[in-house]
Amino acid sequence: MPAIEIDHVTKVYRRHGHRRQFATLKSALLTGSLVKHLRPDESFRALSDVSLRVPAGVSYGVIGRNGSGKSTLLKLVAGITKPTSGVVRVNGRVSALIELGAGFHPEISGRENVFINGIMLGLTRREVTDAFDQIVEFAELEDFIDAPVKTYSSGMYMRLGFAVAVHVNPDVLLVDEVLAVGDEGFSLKCLDKFAEFKRRGKTILLVTHGLSMVERFCDEAVWLDAGQNRTTGDPKRVVQRYLTDVEQAEDQHLAAEDAKVQQTPVTRAPPGTVSEAVVPDAAPAGLKADAPHPEAADDDEPPTDMFVAKEGRWGSGTVQIEKVTLQGDHGPAHVFHTGEPLTIRMQVRAAHPVDDFAFGISIFSTDGVCCYGTNTSIEEMESESLEGEGEVVFAIDRLDLVEGTYKLDVAAHKRDGSSYDYHRLLYTFRVKSRTKDVGIYRPSHAWSFTENVRFKAADDPSLEPGPRSPEAGDRG
Amino acid sequence: MLSNLRELFRHRALIQTLVARELKARYRGSVLGFFWSFINPLLLLLVYSFVFTVIIPRGEIADLEPYAVFLFCGLLPWTWFSSSLSDGANVLIINGNLIKKVLFPAEILPVVAVVSNMVHFLFGLPILFAFLLFYSVPLRLSELIWFPLLLSVQFILTLGLATVLAALTVHFRDIKDLLANVLTLWFFITPIIYPMSAVPAGGRALMDLNPFAHLVISYQEILFYDGPFGHWKWLLALAFAGVVLFLTGYALFDRLRDSFAEEV
Numbered sequence: 001m002p003a004i005e006i007d008h009v010t011k012v013y014r015r016h017g018h019r020r021q022f023a024t025l026k027s028a029l030l031t032g033s034l035v036k037h038l039r040p041d042e043s044f045r046a047l048s049d050v051s052l053r054v055p056a057g058v059s060y061g062v063i064g065r066n067g068s069g070k071s072t073l074l075k076l077v078a079g080i081t082k083p084t085s086g087v088v089r090v091n092g093r094v095s096a097l098i099e100l101g102a103g104f105h106p107e108i109s110g111r112e113n114v115f116i117n118g119i120m121l122g123l124t125r126r127e128v129t130d131a132f133d134q135i136v137e138f139a140e141l142e143d144f145i146d147a148p149v150k151t152y153s154s155g156m157y158m159r160l161g162f163a164v165a166v167h168v169n170p171d172v173l174l175v176d177e178v179l180a181v182g183d184e185g186f187s188l189k190c191l192d193k194f195a196e197f198k199r200r201g202k203t204i205l206l207v208t209h210g211l212s213m214v215e216r217f218c219d220e221a222v223w224l225d226a227g228q229n230r231t232t233g234d235p236k237r238v239v240q241r242y243l244t245d246v247e248q249a250e251d252q253h254l255a256a257e258d259a260k261v262q263q264t265p266v267t268r269a270p271p272g273t274v275s276e277a278v279v280p281d282a283a284p285a286g287l288k289a290d291a292p293h294p295e296a297a298d299d300d301e302p303p304t305d306m307f308v309a310k311e312g313r314w315g316s317g318t319v320q321i322e323k324v325t326l327q328g329d330h331g332p333a334h335v336f337h338t339g340e341p342l343t344i345r346m347q348v349r350a351a352h353p354v355d356d357f358a359f360g361i362s363i364f365s366t367d368g369v370c371c372y373g374t375n376t377s378i379e380e381m382e383s384e385s386l387e388g389e390g391e392v393v394f395a396i397d398r399l400d401l402v403e404g405t406y407k408l409d410v411a412a413h414k415r416d417g418s419s420y421d422y423h424r425l426l427y428t429f430r431v432k433s434r435t436k437d438v439g440i441y442r443p444s445h446a447w448s449f450t451e452n453v454r455f456k457a458a459d460d461p462s463l464e465p466g467p468r469s470p471e472a473g474d475r476g
Numbered sequence: 477m478l479s480n481l482r483e484l485f486r487h488r489a490l491i492q493t494l495v496a497r498e499l500k501a502r503y504r505g506s507v508l509g510f511f512w513s514f515i516n517p518l519l520l521l522l523v524y525s526f527v528f529t530v531i532i533p534r535g536e537i538a539d540l541e542p543y544a545v546f547l548f549c550g551l552l553p554w555t556w557f558s559s560s561l562s563d564g565a566n567v568l569i570i571n572g573n574l575i576k577k578v579l580f581p582a583e584i585l586p587v588v589a590v591v592s593n594m595v596h597f598l599f600g601l602p603i604l605f606a607f608l609l610f611y612s613v614p615l616r617l618s619e620l621i622w623f624p625l626l627l628s629v630q631f632i633l634t635l636g637l638a639t640v641l642a643a644l645t646v647h648f649r650d651i652k653d654l655l656a657n658v659l660t661l662w663f664f665i666t667p668i669i670y671p672m673s674a675v676p677a678g679g680r681a682l683m684d685l686n687p688f689a690h691l692v693i694s695y696q697e698i699l700f701y702d703g704p705f706g707h708w709k710w711l712l713a714l715a716f717a718g719v720v721l722f723l724t725g726y727a728l729f730d731r732l733r734d735s736f737a738e739e740v
Contacts, residue, residue: 103574
């Protein structure tokens with residue numbers, strides 16, 4: 001018999017218009033029956049036709065974006081709300097770690113609150129008495145248990161709530177993102193407690209954004225997306241599919257921003273009307289040549305605050321960069337994995353033939369550090385001629401940056417630095433990595449050890465960025 | 477619905493715990509603490525006695541001496557009634573996180589509101605009886621046997637109203653403000669500070685429609701006035717009405733129950 005059975009469940013939340021907020025009893029009585037007035041103006045489908053089966057003894061992870069219906073699902077299983085249609089069946093005693101310490105009264109002591117909370121969660125007074133010492137010990141509140149709860153820190157409050165809830169001894173434990181309770185030590189204790197539940201064959205339904213937790217801890221998982229069951233099954237596979245989707249969404253988002261950028265900016269100094277003199281210095285940022293220019297003075301050094309550093313576009317416009325495309329392995333992209341190739345393509349057009357030109361790029365991290373910058377003139381390429389349209393391609397074999405968001409400058413300028421068309425921090429791309437290393441740059445590297453230095457084999461090789469992972473070759 | 481009512485009974489341990497929580501939390505931090513349960517009705521009595529003997533003398537109404545005792549007979553049940561209703565109207569909203577975040581039987585919250593106010597009422601009773609003895613108002617056993625029924629009728633009536641108010645206030649927050657004024661009006665149209673005999677003939681028929689008037693008159697007849705308890709027919713009728721009101725109120729509450737977790 002499955003512990004939790006969710007059968008074609010749809011949950012529609014009624015959203016009342018703002019008119020509803022000011023509705024008075026009088027108007028309700030005047031305009032018709034109460035029931036009529038309670039009819040919603042619009043509705044919001046939090047879950048649509050979701051079916052799930054959680055066999056007894058299984059730890060089941062629920063992942064998905066904010067607002068995808070995870071918490072609604074949990075509330076339905078807990079019985080706090082009823083499905084609009086469909087059936088939810090739960091076999092056994094349920095304890096929900098949705099809101100810890102709900103029902104604690106601030107004025108009375110922790111001791112009394114433990115009793116009240118325990119009885120509220122379905123224990124008898126006797127059962128609470130029996131478990132009391134364990135609860136207090138687990139919450140690490142021996143010294144404070146007789147103080148009013150209002151004097152507790154929020155960590156203490158949560159710990160006590162957690163301790164009571166897990167001592168209810170449920171058959172089905174519902175957990176909603178509460179592992180952020182207390183300090184590191186306590187979090188570990190919570191995880192141990194979950195592991196113990198699991199060993200004792202209890203069913204756990206875990207809603208979390210901690211994907212690694214789902215992979216490590218759960219036997220099965222479901223990915224909810226906009227109230228729909230996107231995929232269920234092996235947690236690693238579900239998480240992987242979810243991550244891929246998140247990346248695609250990010251990609252689309254960044255692409256949309258790029259599209260905006262490409263449309264808007266006309267050169268700050270309209271072509272022709274402005275002499276080269278006003279044009280700020282335009283060596284690729286961070287690699288500026290001589291002649292400091294007031295407006296671009298910060299190009300001398302990596303800008304310290306990139307939010308102040310003006311994003312924008314300027315230049316004489318003699319040569320224009322009309323379009324910038326970032327490409328990964330499979331065509332245009334904005335999200336890349338560490339170690340993947342990245343190609344920057346610039347469509348350029350010269351208003352009239354020129355012989356003095358250079359192209360440059362530089363990459364900035366979000367905190368404004370210039371990660372890399374170069375241009376054709378630094379690399380001692382001498383320009384000869386450019387006329388009409390053309391394409392400039394800058395190809396990086398391996399993008400060895402650590403995870404993060406990066407911004408890109410691209411520029412076309414004269415060899416002395418004065419700009420034709422300078423695009424400052426206009427392009428954003430994201431680098432993803434499953435290895436949470438730090439810094440900016442990940443040199444291609446390998447660890448090796450002599451025999452007496454030993455590490456355990458990874459518990460699951462598929463977790464490692466292996467050949468199937470987009471980070472192929474990441475670890476050499 | 478019947479099974480839900482059984483649930484209500486099953487949850488008596490929880491009700492007990494929550495009432496205890498209310499009472500404990502109420503006076504936490506005050507110097508006199510628990511004694512406020514006794515002092516509050518006394519002070520209230522003092523205020524009304526002062527107003528209606530010194531500031532606005534009552535004039536010549538017979539059968540009102542000692543006035544303080546007469547007043548107390550009506551004031552004590554009224555306080556229970558009105559506090560229960562105003563607490564009851566708020567109780568779901570105040571305990572919103574219980575309803576939203578844990579599986580919690582919402583229907584016990586109005587019960588808790590009524591019961592914890594009843595406890596205050598019960599604490600006031602010894603003072604009332606002390607007054608009765610002090611002024612040697614005669615008490616007859618034949619009348620006093622009605623007293624438990626009177627309490628039960630008031631309880632079921634108050635609970636019925638509190639349940640309705642609790643359910644409706646979730647959807648119409650206006651009720652909170654409206655209720656405060658309705659209760660003030662209700663207080664003055666009930667023979668608490670004046671006797672029923674002072675009501676002009678035209679007003680009596682209206683007064684008969686006021687359920688709380690019958691309760692107060694019953695209290696006064698049983699405790700204050702000498703002579704047989706003549707109001708018992710009304711009391712029985714009210715008992716019946718109270719049960720009907722409670723069942724209706726509970727049905728309404730049950731109907732709206734699923735909306736609480738979303739609307740609170």
